[in-house]
Amino acid sequence: MDLAANTTIAGKQDTGASVHVRRVVSYVVLILISFLCLFWFYVLFINATRSNSELSLGFTPVPSTHFVENWTNLKNGTLPIFNGLLNSLIIAILTAGLATYFSAMTAYAIHAYDFKLKKLMFTFILAIMMIPTQVTVLGFLQLIGKMGLDNNAAALIVPAIASPAVFFYMKQYMDSTLPLSLVEAARIDGSGEFRTFNQIVVPLMKPAIAVQAIFSFVNSWNNYFTPALVLHDDTKKTLPILIAQLRSADWLKFDMGQVYMMIAFSIFPVIVVYLILSKHIVGGVTLGGVKG
Amino acid sequence: MNKKSKVVSYNKWGYIFLIPFTVIFLIFQLVPLATTIYNSFFENYRSGLTQIGPNFVGLQNYGTIIANGDLPTYFINTMIMWLMGFIPQILLSLLLGAWFTDPSLRLKCQTFFKTVIYLPNLIMASAFAMLFFTLFSDSGPINSMLMQIGVFKEAYQFMSHVWTVRTLVATMNCLMWFGNTTILLMAGMLGIDPSLFEAAQVDGATSTQIFYKITLPLLKPILIFVMITSLIGGLQMFDVPQILTNGTGDPMRSSMTLIMYLNKHLFSKNYGLAGALSVFLFIITGILSLIVFKFTNSEKVK
Numbered sequence: 155m156d157l158a159a160n161t162t163i164a165g166k167q168d169t170g171a172s173v174h175v176r177r178v179v180s181y182v183v184l185i186l187i188s189f190l191c192l193f194w195f196y197v198l199f200i201n202a203t204r205s206n207s208e209l210s211l212g213f214t215p216v217p218s219t220h221f222v223e224n225w226t227n228l229k230n231g232t233l234p235i236f237n238g239l240l241n242s243l244i245i246a247i248l249t250a251g252l253a254t255y256f257s258a259m260t261a262y263a264i265h266a267y268d269f270k271l272k273k274l275m276f277t278f279i280l281a282i283m284m285i286p287t288q289v290t291v292l293g294f295l296q297l298i299g300k301m302g303l304d305n306n307a308a309a310l311i312v313p314a315i316a317s318p319a320v321f322f323y324m325k326q327y328m329d330s331t332l333p334l335s336l337v338e339a340a341r342i343d344g345s346g347e348f349r350t351f352n353q354i355v356v357p358l359m360k361p362a363i364a365v366q367a368i369f370s371f372v373n374s375w376n377n378y379f380t381p382a383l384v385l386h387d388d389t390k391k392t393l394p395i396l397i398a399q400l401r402s403a404d405w406l407k408f409d410m411g412q413v414y415m416m417i418a419f420s421i422f423p424v425i426v427v428y429l430i431l432s433k434h435i436v437g438g439v440t441l442g443g444v445k446g
Numbered sequence: 447m448n449k450k451s452k453v454v455s456y457n458k459w460g461y462i463f464l465i466p467f468t469v470i471f472l473i474f475q476l477v478p479l480a481t482t483i484y485n486s487f488f489e490n491y492r493s494g495l496t497q498i499g500p501n502f503v504g505l506q507n508y509g510t511i512i513a514n515g516d517l518p519t520y521f522i523n524t525m526i527m528w529l530m531g532f533i534p535q536i537l538l539s540l541l542l543g544a545w546f547t548d549p550s551l552r553l554k555c556q557t558f559f560k561t562v563i564y565l566p567n568l569i570m571a572s573a574f575a576m577l578f579f580t581l582f583s584d585s586g587p588i589n590s591m592l593m594q595i596g597v598f599k600e601a602y603q604f605m606s607h608v609w610t611v612r613t614l615v616a617t618m619n620c621l622m623w624f625g626n627t628t629i630l631l632m633a634g635m636l637g638i639d640p641s642l643f644e645a646a647q648v649d650g651a652t653s654t655q656i657f658y659k660i661t662l663p664l665l666k667p668i669l670i671f672v673m674i675t676s677l678i679g680g681l682q683m684f685d686v687p688q689i690l691t692n693g694t695g696d697p698m699r700s701s702m703t704l705i706m707y708l709n710k711h712l713f714s715k716n717y718g719l720a721g722a723l724s725v726f727l728f729i730i731t732g733i734l735s736l737i738v739f740k741f742t743n744s745e746k747v748k
Contacts, residue, residue: 173550180545180553188562191621197587198577212590260467267460275464284675284735286682288705289728292485292712292720293478316471347459376570378685379705383712394572401576402692413580420573428568432561439629
């Protein structure tokens, strides 16, 4: 408010007209950029409603009537999409649950207690936060092979317990919002440490847990590299692997309406969920500070 | 006395709560890291039906991937595609961030625009790449649109030209990440003391001058942070080029990235070369991580 008032008084060169021009320019650019972001999904939607023969005639900007037909064809086709959807959902939900709960626990350990290795642990977790999983995947594959977890979704879920980036977010959130006096009060009331964590700390951390659960879910949902190396059976594969299969199949012989429908099937649910939760997601990015 | 011993007994819970993280980290990250490094010193692959090795060969695997040109080529490919995406991404983010945070502009519908520009970040990269592949295929809608407008007489083969494939990869990466970068930079811009802007305005500085002389220098730490995290992400580039080119990195392996190459060796079970490549990636990302770590740590101290 203050700043705006100052602008009009002091900014004599910054006259109303020039601000007006700049505003128009920025709106035009923003609209262009938004168009560039949405255009692909618009084409995807249009093409998912058109039949193979219509698609071969070239592009039209108007949707056609074959949406349901493409969907039934895809559903009854060779790609196990419902299996894929279910596998993706199970893995993503469990990953999000484990990553947030245990990261909150790890962050609480460092936030609420004083012990010798505290500083060292914190520094260590921060230092390894940015190391990508790809560089250890060779050893990881050999290890799960020995453990009998090859071709098993558990190999993708359990490691989420150690998620340094989620931990970092939780720790920052605790630093700013979790007063230790509450923990003390619980102790005086005779609550055990584990119970305090579950019944007082976790509910207080709900906003942070929600934001990180969304991000962990999306990361796991979209993950292609590791699942493609771990899961081999058709019935265990996740959606990104099925997309890759579609790509490596002789796709020209495919019914293109089905191909577009398959892509739409993996993209649109996320868009819908995003539009519902966008406020939390966009706000959560800034709070996180660090995201891979 | 009694109270003190109580405090100590509480603090052992710090260790207890750290157990899950530590155990899982040791098993699934530290042990694999050690065995990955160990593997890099052995010759271990399949030639037809016969298994060669594992035999200890010292640093020979490292020599192989450097001498046969694979590592340098794929490293350069990765860096070219990263830069082609990152430069427009950071410029766009700076521009949008400056506009969104400029109080004299008072842009409306900010929430709408932010929601739209962040959207591509959440899209499954492999599905997005598949979408681009179908859209830009010879008989795809982009070609048909371009022919309708009259830009091309016949379909342009986007997938058979080095620079169009690289541009497509870079475009997708830029689209997927500029929203995220914009939001991070905006947070940085909003964190700058407003009295600095006021003082500049009182002195008669234009908004361009304010941007170059105040915003940009004060934003430097965040810009460095964004650049290095993006570089670490760029080195991991995989999904988009893998799906777009069906894992071949065609034309002529010009869009093959380091992780695609690693993926290839993992699938063919050539663990020696895959190990050497992993160690190489570990060292680069380790150095870059240290820089980020310094940054986050100094932020903490502040």
